Amino acid sequence: MAERMNGSCLCGAVRFTAVPERPKFNVCHCGMCRRWTGGPFFGVHCGTDVRFENEDQVGVIQTSEWAERGFCTSCGSALFYRLREAGTYEIAMGTLDGAEAFDFGLQVFVDKKPENYAFANETRMMTEQQVIDYFVKSNTGEADAT
Numbered sequence: 001m002a003e004r005m006n007g008s009c010l011c012g013a014v015r016f017t018a019v020p021e022r023p024k025f026n027v028c029h030c031g032m033c034r035r036w037t038g039g040p041f042f043g044v045h046c047g048t049d050v051r052f053e054n055e056d057q058v059g060v061i062q063t064s065e066w067a068e069r070g071f072c073t074s075c076g077s078a079l080f081y082r083l084r085e086a087g088t089y090e091i092a093m094g095t096l097d098g099a100e101a102f103d104f105g106l107q108v109f110v111d112k113k114p115e116n117y118a119f120a121n122e123t124r125m126m127t128e129q130q131v132i133d134y135f136v137k138s139n140t141g142e143a144d145a146t
């Protein structure tokens with residue numbers, strides 16, 4: 001898949017286009033994502049080519065050494081998780097028009113998921129340690145992109 005999709009926040013102040021690398025989405029169960037969105041974060045990997053119509057409406061907060069998160073400064077919608085060095089985006093799935101067609105591919109930080117919910121979908125699963133190991137290998141060129 002290399003089709004450009006439209007996205008927007010709840011209030012419409014932020015509009016953008018992005019190119020999902022695959023018709024799949026990932027879910028992160030980590031405590032930061034749950035604090036940020038109020039639940040697990042549904043993300044679509046979109047590489048670096050995200051074009052904002054009105055970038056001045058986008059707030060960015062650095063939430064770790066390696067990543068930052070973007071949101072609409074008017075309505076607060078969570079828009080993306082972005083790796084600072086690589087500049088790659090995980091776009092919040094719900095902001096993309098038509099992402100309902102995507103498959104649920106992967107759950108990460110599964111060891112951080114609280115016990116009080118669980119998805120019935122059968123997906124790949126990665127623990128926090130597996131995610132960290134994967135990124136270390138990615139940075140040394142040993143792993144393919146998921």
Ligand SMILES: [Zn+2]
Nearest residue numbers: 009011072075
């Ligand atoms: Zn908004």
Ligand SMILES: [Zn+2]
Nearest residue numbers: 028029030033
């Ligand atoms: Zn997370």
